[in-house]
Amino acid sequence: MPVDANAEIEITGFAWVPDFARGFVRDLRPRWACEEAGIGYRERLINFETAKGEAYRREQPFGQVPAYRDNEVQMFESGAMVLRIAERSETLMPRDAAGRARILTWVTAALNSVEPFVFDLVAIDTFNKEAEWAKLRRPEVIESLRGRLGSLANWLGGKDYLEGDFSAADIIMATVLREVSDEALMAEFPTLTAYRERCVSRPAFQRAMDAQLSSLAAEPAMA
Template structure:
């Protein structure tokens, strides 16, 4: 779906990030949700200086992306924005309260019960690569993450998606699993590899990541 500058939904993202971060910045999540839901959106691209500004901090207290707004709400945090978009589309969330509660549960689980342990590994392998302390710490991080992935794999079983049908929760969990770069660890969980690959093979994901990649300028943007 082409980005529509007149669209009701606005997603704020960075105009430039380093190469290693491209395709992983969190605004990818609401972009993907909009693509799945068939909702057009406009993008607001900002530089790191804008993100530090007092005005932007009133929208996003931590100076991160995404920030989100539509004609009813103004929000931040990728999980919350994806849930908001999901509430507007039966493609992403059941209409009954029980079904919506299940989606919210899995969005929260992805962000709180899985992603922090994934980021511990990213912190070692990417942001602190080569540091002496990582030699002792990494096996502990792997063991803890392995436990989380085992529980997730046991739940998933032979289902295509977390709740059977694709929902907003799979957007969050799918992007969390994309961040694991340890192929040996993931090889222990073929069901999760298949699940992750199934999520990112969806046309809506492909459109969303292409839109994000196309938004980045060639050089850092200060404003």
């Protein structure tokens, strides 16, 4: 679905981010969910100063993006937004209680059992690469992440997606795996690299990515 200025769902994103963050800002997740579900959404673009402001922090307490609203609710946290959108789509979440519970479990696992280990490595490789403490800590971080990726690969096995059919859980898990900053580490797990590629090759992902990138200005807006 294209971005629709009249859509019920509003997703907040930044109007500009540095080059390393383009394509990785987390408004990508609800954008992707809307595209998979065939639900239109409108975007509200803000700058960093707006994000720090009191008014926006009433929507997003941590001054991040995305924030979300529809005709019934306001939300923050991208995983929660994806689940909210998934409630409207059997493409993203089964209707039976057992199926819903599995998707909820895997979304939580992606955000709590995998992403913190990924971000430990990102914090070193992207923000602290030359720091002595980071060089000393990196082998331990790699080993911890290797364990998590190995467990995930063992679960996935020969399945295309986490719970058989593509779901909201795969949106979250695939975006987490995209953040792994060491491709040599990912290459140790061909099952996961194939899974990640399978997810991001979906047309809905590309539409969401194109929408995010097209919304980003070349230069930061003045406050």
